[in-house]
Amino acid sequence: MRFFLPLIAALSLLSISPPLHAGENAGDFTLPSLSGDNISLSDYLGKKVILVSFFATWCAPCIKEMAKLNDMQKELGDRGLQVLSISVDEARDKAKVKQLIKRMRYTPPVLLDSDSKVVNSYNPRKDMPWTMIIGIDKQIQHKKKGFTEGDEVKIREWVEALLPKAS
């Protein structure tokens, strides 16, 4: 046990390190979308505030969050928000993903990460749902794991703070 105490202590100290910089560069990726096109993060990077959300059809909290993101896209899309949803379902479940999207009348682009390429890079623990918000400065400004009803208020606050002010 004594051997591990320094390690535990070191990890504890990590958590109290002061924040270095706000933001993290968002690395580009390209994934096939549910509609068949290839979509890259760089298609929107630097042009819009991007909300990337990882989800799976088997994850109930993800579906709750998607309903809120769908509303947010409709309301804030004109002001420069772009929601990108990334499904981590396996390739075999593509029909289930599309069924869900159709049923929800979900309008934001849905990308398919069936090889886990992107989720491994951004969310290696593969927590679901997992959301990140990228500012127009291409920096990841917020990351969030999980979703409970009411979280959409905080997410919206984060997004609105990054959007250009409404005239």
Place this chain on the structure above:
Amino acid sequence: MKALLQNIHGAVIPIAVATLLLALTLPDTATAVQLGEEQGSALLHGSTLNFNNTSYYKYNLVLDDDKDDSREPPFPFHEFINRTTATLRIKRLTLGLQMDALGSWPGCSDASFSEAYAERHGDSDCIPPNQILGSGWEDPVSEQFLLRLEKAYLRYAGKGFELQLGDFYASFGRGIVLSMVKRPEIDQDNSLRGARFDLMTKRLGLTLLGGLTNPQEISMELRNQGIDKLDARLLAGGSVTVRPTGNLNFGLHSVGYDLLGLPSFSVGGTAEISNIADVLDLFIEGDGFFYGQEEGSNEDPVRGHGIYFAGTLYAGPMTLLIEAKSYRNAQLLVQPGPVVPLQYTNPPSLEHEPTITEDINGSVQSGNIHGLRLQPELFFFKTNTTLTGSVGVALDLEPHPPFSRQHEFTLHPWIAIEQPIHLGKADLHLVADVGYRHDFPVRSDQESGISSEESQLRADEFLSHTGMLHYSVDFSVTFGKHSIELVSRYRRHAVTLEDEVCWTPESGTETCDRDDGWIAMENALSYTLMGKYTLALHIDHTDDPIVQSLSNNGAIGNLAYDKDWRRSTYIGAEVIVKPVSNLELYAFVGSQKAGIVCTGGACRTVPAFTGVKTRLSVNF
């Protein structure tokens, strides 16, 4: 509980408390290391280092909850597991690493443990307490400390192409051909270590890959877990997809592999037509499997095929999903090994997956099966109600011992509802389903390629019916900053026995039963405040002989069909604190069975565990 607390090392609690207090003082700011930001000409200018560290401390304690049982529970032991992932991005280049470490104590070199062991077991060779593995594992890891570079990759993302060296996953088509073990939601995976090249243009997609299979050795939750004992084996393949128009997609793929020690290959194709009249999607995949043969063998070479079809019709508020599959020797890619709950991907499954989580011996996990499933879904705009129904039928031509060596005809209907409700300031959300699966036995014809003993066993075997009733409910209420969620799952398995079976466990009381079924239920009630603080209570119960359980004969993965299994109720509580977005503190006390747990707005699959575990997750 008293014993549990007495055994926790005194230093851990103060550190955990200090960490919690200090963490609560952190400002709510996402953090990252921006290398070389002040030096515009530096090589690392504009680069980003993303660092994630998760550590678990676990105290594994098997409670002696059956005083009538003379067997003593396994010795308690401590575990520390740490996973560090780091991603360095330099413009289009990404370097990713994952380093895992595992330590457990005491071991046989510990004098006090050796004495305690000798006192209980006499002169027999000392076995470290962390080696209490269920039957089925061949070479359990018994070292007290392991450090592994589990994942490492270098990726260059160009405009329209990507080149990756190191670890990666892959799936072609809908996954029939390349069914590599991958269950990301439960922290188990098996990637390739090699090279991969992807070309992505508007009309053309090309993937080439080659490498050695690379199973994850240390899992964050499942100690000593060698995923499927798959040695590093060569695998190489490629796929080409062509999209002549926006709604047409054709693909060809081929994979050669040496997973069974005999060079084999498969080749197949896919066709996808989307948005036909804006209401219909069609997909079909067909694959042929050509398995290698021992030199000098006189037997016919093994061939197989896999055909999968999916059609989805969207008609206003209704969608109808139709799936069909026909497999013959389709899943010999993975080396045969012990049955492991929660393990394999099963390319395209026709099942309602939550129901099979702990029942993988069912017909869905078959490489010789023909099946069809219809799933209509109806959405009511006015009430926001979604009703889903499903009926699946399948003829399973693969034996699944120990439950049945016979072929089975499976019928599985289920229905589900999802209903969000707004009541003033409160939001209610209900997701529920109920279904029943019945497996009718079908006496199989004499098959070639099986031993005469196996053939006789099948001929003599009683044709047992098996069935599974299941339901699940997920109900949440949110009002203001408060959120309450109740998740309840239940499965009742029934197996009809030929005769009444009697057995006498060590407790000495004879038990007789004709119905050799079992139940499994999980209940979780959680309360979340402001999305940051979650308290959850779990009450699970099962007498499932194959469920993972520490107290179930002292094993993670009690994989043998064992009459002496213990009926167990598991009670536990967990606290999740997310004071800032880049930090999560987690603590669990009690006992839990393996399965999917959804609390605090996130889902994960947990292994069987009894004791105390804490987790500190830092992301910056």
